[in-house]
Amino acid sequence: MITPAAIVSTAAIAALGILCVALLITVWRVVVGPSLPDRILALDMLTGIAIGFIAVVAVRTGFSLYIDIAIALGLVGFLATVAFARFVLSRGTVGDAGSGTRRRGK
Amino acid sequence: MLDYALAVVTAVLLLAGAFFALVAAIGIVRLPDLYTRMHAASKAGTVGSGLLLLAAGLYSGELAVLARALAGFLFFILTAPVSAHLLARASHISGHFPADISVRDDMRMR
Numbered sequence: 001m002i003t004p005a006a007i008v009s010t011a012a013i014a015a016l017g018i019l020c021v022a023l024l025i026t027v028w029r030v031v032v033g034p035s036l037p038d039r040i041l042a043l044d045m046l047t048g049i050a051i052g053f054i055a056v057v058a059v060r061t062g063f064s065l066y067i068d069i070a071i072a073l074g075l076v077g078f079l080a081t082v083a084f085a086r087f088v089l090s091r092g093t094v095g096d097a098g099s100g101t102r103r104r105g106k
Numbered sequence: 107m108l109d110y111a112l113a114v115v116t117a118v119l120l121l122a123g124a125f126f127a128l129v130a131a132i133g134i135v136r137l138p139d140l141y142t143r144m145h146a147a148s149k150a151g152t153v154g155s156g157l158l159l160l161a162a163g164l165y166s167g168e169l170a171v172l173a174r175a176l177a178g179f180l181f182f183i184l185t186a187p188v189s190a191h192l193l194a195r196a197s198h199i200s201g202h203f204p205a206d207i208s209v210r211d212d213m214r215m216r
């Protein structure tokens with residue numbers, strides 16, 4: 001008979017594997033770009049995946065203080081995205097020409 | 107018996123959260139422009155990390171930890187549309203337009 005801890009441990013290992021694949025795919029988007037807002041969006045997504053990693057580690061180790069760390073990381077990620085959006089608003093048009101987006105001629 | 111129910115629910119939440127995160131990552135790579143990628147990142151990504159957080163809170167077995175996990179999930183749901191909207195507005199104003207495959211762009215009319 002499978003114990004409950006074995007069920008959760010197997011699911012946590014599978015979730016870690018799937019999250020690793022998701023992290024690598026998102027890092028690919030950060031590297032490729034093609035424009036600055038694409039990279040900012042992918043970095044925001046990376047923060048979300050990191051929160052997921054921390055939650056899975058909290059399940060595996062049984063150390064519930066990790067949840068507070070995940071919430072703090074979510075707050076930092078939100079503020080970073082807002083700050084990056086302000087940065088794009090002020091000087092996002094400078095020198096990041098991309099193939100996926102067209103731009104207004106100035 | 108209750109242990110088994112809790113373990114199965116936690117395992118399902120873990121796998122579902124990881125699956126949603128993977129779907130969001132695939133959407134970020136495969137969709138054509140910034141504004142469609144934003145849908146994948148801010149909807150599926152938020153649900154993925156929120157479900158994983160909920161699994162961690164549920165498996166701890168303490169009410170205080172579960173309440174914190176629920177508060178975190180609520181916080182992510184509240185902040186994800188705000189950051190996505192700010193980024194979309196900033197990038198549209200600074201000249202990044204939707205891809206040619208998009209049907210209409212209401213903000214360009216103004």
